[in-house]
């Protein structure tokens with residue numbers, strides 16, 4: 001539920017209120033604003049008083065976050081993109097026909113009639129990323145399947161907003177194509193994580209032991225993935 005707190009001075013504070021079975025109030029400052037987790041029984045006025053006391057802290061946090069926001073892509077000539085953890089340039093030129101997207105030496109080249117149409121450019125770039133991701137992930141999946149001693153499972157690309165990979169009981173693995181933007185060691189980790197689910201459909205110690213058997217540095221990779229996540233969602 002969306003709520004509004006009107007302090008005696010300054011701007012109103014908008015927040016999402018989620019009432020939960022809990023005893024304390026939890027404040028979470030996210031890119032989408034403040035989320036308040038409150039006990040079911042607390043009254044709105046008590047809650048408002050607590051939020052007022054914490055207002056300075058909340059504002060500071062929201063402020064820092066908005067300053068660290070990554071600006072959205074414009075899909076235009078000279079823009080910076082990520083590929084395998086490296087910064088590459090997008091080149092968008094006018095051409096009478098749609099030319100095949102090409103990549104070499106840090107430059108992703110598009111040539112098309114509607115080169116100023118951001119959504120057309122973004123579609124072309126994402127198509128290229130998906131095609132490359134499928135080839136790249138398939139190769140990695142083959143290598144790590146052999147390491148784990150299992151048949152290479154069927155790979156699908158996913159477009160999920162919240163998950164980087166998933167594995168189901170039909171032994172199908174889904175990996176988010178956006179991971180192609182991340183450094184190779186992170187891609188390897190996500191693939192090994194999902195492969196390990198073929199043996200353990202859980203996140204128990206047994207599962208992590210399987211992960212470690214094919215990817216020993218999984219803890220660092222998991223941290224690196226978290227740090228990369230906001231950048232990977234730009235596209």
Ligand SMILES: [Zn+2]
Pocket residue numbers: 193197202203
């Ligand atoms: Zn998992």
